[in-house]
Amino acid sequence: MPNTDGIDPDSSTHVKIEDCYIVSGDDCVAVKSGWDEYGIKFNMPSQHIVIRRLTCISPTSAMIELGSEMSGGIRDVRAEDNVSINTESAVRIKSGAGRGGFVRDIFVRGLSLHTMKWVFWMTGNYGQHPDNTSNPNAMPEVTGINYSDVFAENVTMAGRMEGIPNDPYTGICISNVTARLAPNATELQWN
Incomplete structure (x- = not known):
């Protein structure tokens, strides 16, 4: 399967993604808003996004990804009543030094996840940059x-x-999370 996302709202406002079945070689849905200094300069956040009633399969990536291209900001994303099968993670937030921007006011509820590597995954060390002009002091804000x-x-x-x-x-x-471990699950449950 090629390394391709399913649906990518990028620097978009008032988006609804509903009632979809997505099989992807990368993220099923990837919310983005520009990369490093280009996204900071363009300054157009992805916001007011609803992701509802999806069924996703993505063995090598996330059902829903926020970032890593998030330098213009991502806010007010609501994901509810989604199903993921044989997927690396449910909702993944990727950021890193040099990104700037923000990811905030994210509300995820009603997930049904079957055969996952991680339920929750947030990383601040996603270090890819489009060129060598990124500002290492441009720190992202991840909150809410x-x-x-x-x-x-x-x-x-x-x-x-x-x-x-x-x-x-x-x-x-x-809150209100049930995670049943696979027979081969690691003993350290939070990293």
Whole structure:
């Protein structure tokens, strides 16, 4: 399967993605808003996005990805009542030093996840840049991330949370989650 996303709203406002069945070689849905200094300069966030009633299969990536191209900002994303099967992670947030921008006010609820590597995955060390002109001091803001009513089975690891030194992610709320581990699951459930 080629390394291709399913649906990519980029620097987009008032988007609804509903009632889709997506099989992808990369992310099923990837919300983006520009890359490094180009996204900061263009300054057009992706915002007011609803992702609802999807069924996604993506063995090598995420059901929903926020970033890594997020330098113009991503805010007010609501994902609800989605199903993921044989997918690397449910909702993944990718950022890194040099990105700038923000990911905030994300609301995810009602996920049904079957055969996953990670239920929750946030990384602040995604280091790819389009060229060598990125500003290493442009730090992203990641705040107001909410997950609730999540059921996952056959999971390798419940969560992988990797922030950025001296630039912490804040306001993360995870509630009403059931994660049933796969028989070969690692003993360390949070990284």
